[in-house]
Amino acid sequence: MIRPKLLLRLIHINWVMMLHGLDEIVLKTHLFRPVRFLALLSPNYWLRKPSEPRGVRIRRTLEDLGPIYVKFGQALSTRKDLLPEDIADELVKLQDKVPPFPNEAARRIIEQQLGQNIEEAFAEFDPNPLASASVAQVHTATLNSGEKVIVKVLRPDIEQRIHSDVGLLYELAKLAERFWKDAKRLRALEVVAEFEKTILDELDLVKEASNASKIRRNFEGSEALYVPEIHWPLTREKVLVMERIHGIPVGEVEQLRAGGADFKLLAERGVEIFFTQVFRDNFFHADMHPGNIFVDLPAKYLAVDFGIVGTLSSSDQRYLAENFLAFFNRDYRRVAQMHIESGWVPSSTRVEEFESAIRSVCEPIFAKPLKDISFGLLLLRLFQTARRFDMVVQPQLVLLQKTLLNIEGLGRQLYPELDLWQTAKPFLENWFKERLGPKAKLKKIMDQFPEIAEQFPELPTLFFHALDSASKSKQQLEANNREIEQLRHQMESNHSSTLWVILASAAIISTAVLVQ
Structure with missing residues (x-):
């Protein structure tokens, strides 16, 4: 109830x-x-x-x-x-035009967090927000050093509202699992738990700042992506101060066109950035809607708002890479086998039948640019296939799926002629060579060699202890066997103590098993 x-x-x-x-x-x-x-x-x-x-x-x-x-x-x-x-x-x-909260509230939060007046912290501060979103709003400011920055402030009482709505989502998920047969397959409760973790992470701006710093380091010197620098001395849990950037919002297509943007390169770099973050860095920006992405002409991305980031386990990362590559190579049988091996679909599923279903959904979209693909129809058919084969939702991949949809949506706006599959395929092939090829395995052995070499002097001693232990175990087992034989003779000659003999034998046999 x-x-x-x-x-x-x-x-x-x-x-x-x-x-x-x-x-x-x-x-x-x-x-x-x-x-x-x-x-x-x-x-x-x-x-x-x-x-x-x-x-x-x-x-x-x-x-x-x-x-x-x-x-x-x-x-x-x-x-x-x-x-x-x-x-x-x-x-x-x-994306960035949600009604703002009062300027007085923003000022109060900033001063409480910094422990000083705004006039002391900044040479200039604009009380009117530059942008306002669901969790926070942004003001422009100038540091005492003269550096232009933005100041991000959490909305007042945001935690209470989020906890209330997440609680409602949990209740709805419980009701769904109780009354809707597909809810358990969709793992509604686990999806809500994953969402709760994600949304609560957004409420700590120190965590967001550390996420931004990490992605900035990962793309240091990149021609594809720039991440603003964090100003740590004035960053707190509810206030974040970051370098101010200047670019054209990625959703302003006409403005980009007037400025001479290279749309083809932008679309390709969007795919490249996504796969680089997921597979090279295993740390990806998971809130890449157009309000958080700007363009430095002709084709360089500027990213902000790193409150939501995603990571994958090594097994998920490798599994996804293999799935993507098999999919791009149209090896639907391999895709079907990996889904069964991973437990995403029941082990009783017939590979041939599942392979045929995947082919019927995916084959029509190959060799088509984004503008000619009906993703509404594709999603509908994928849901039908998932339901038919009792495919289990993987909550840890929800963020990845959301990000991929965002990237595809951006690509559709910027360059509808983009061939998503051929753009991503070379990247994955190179990733496999670097991570799983012969050179990668040799490098792994060489990296582990110093640790292995340290164990060389101890190997004879370890070998001797192993042999000695095995010899003692064998002797103990032989002794136990002799005792069992003696007890058997006693049981034959003394029927009155049969029960005690059986119990003793059981105890000795148990000891023998443990020694082995």
């Missing part, structure tokens, strides 16, 4: 949706048409603003519901191929 506090939150969510007229959208669906007349009984039916387009109503509903819902809208905003144009255009505003 849902707790009263969460029930109130659920009622509030429904109230906000009705207030913005989203009940009208729901009631227009085929399922609810017979009961549409009931909407006339609701006071909200007469309070709503009918002049507002549906896209505006959806955006404002997500803004009013809070950060988790805004993030959902941000994720959808990158997939204009899956949404009606009017809704997609409105959701783009959620």
Whole structure:
């Protein structure tokens, strides 16, 4: 049963949706048409603003519901191929145009965190936010040294709202697992737990700053990506100070075109950056919506907002690389085998049948540019295939899948002619050669050689102890066998003590097994 506090939150969510007229959208669906007349009984039916387009109503509903819902809208905003144009255009505003919180609150948080007045910390500080998103907003400032920076400030009371909504997600996941047969296969509770960890990490700006520093080091000197420098002396849990960058938002395609951007190179570098972060560094920026990405003309990316990053285990990393490469080579049998070996689908699955299903979904999209691929249809068919073969969702890969969808969405906007598969394939082939080829194995042996060499003087002693231990075990076993034989003779000659003999024999046999 849902707790009263969460029930109130659920009622509030429904109230906000009705207030913005989203009940009208729901009631227009085929399922609810017979009961549409009931909407006339609701006071909200007469309070709503009918002049507002549906896209505006959806955006404002997500803004009013809070950060988790805004993030959902941000994720959808990158997939204009899956949404009606009017809704997609409105959701783009959620990337950096969420209504800001009052300037006085921002100033109070900054001064509390820094332990000094803003006038002491900065030579200049603009109280009007440069951008505002779901979790924080950004102000421009100048350090006393003259360096131009941005100051990121967490929204007040953000933790309470997030905990409330995550609690509701847990309750809904529990209900789903109880009443929906597919929920366990989709691992709803584990997906929510992974999401909770991700969203809570965003509330510590020191952690975000360390993420940015790591990715900055990984791409030091890169022509593809630049990450601003963190100003550590003024960075705290709720305040982050970072070098200010100047670029064109990646979503402003017309502005990029007017500036002479190289769209083909931008699209290819986006794919390169993604695979480099995932497979070379095993540390990837997992919130790459257009509000966080800028372009330094003609084709260099500038990235900000590293509150959400992802990593993979070595087994997941290698498994994914093999899957990608098999997929790019159209080796669907290998893809099917790896899914079964990894436990993603039941071991009883017939390889041939699964291979055929994967081929029927994937083969039609090869040799096509992004603009000719219907990802809506592709996703639908993939979900149908997953359900048919009881494919289990992997919560640890949810961030990776989200990031890949963002990258593909950016590529579609920038250069629809991009061949995603051929761009990524050479990178993965080189990664395999570097990590798993003969040279890589030889290098691993050479790297371990000093440690192995240290053990050389001890090898004769270790060998002697092993032989001595084996010899003693053998002698003990022979002694135990003699005792068992003696007990057998006693049992034959003394029937009155049979029970005790059996118990003693069992004890001796147990000792023998342990010694072995």
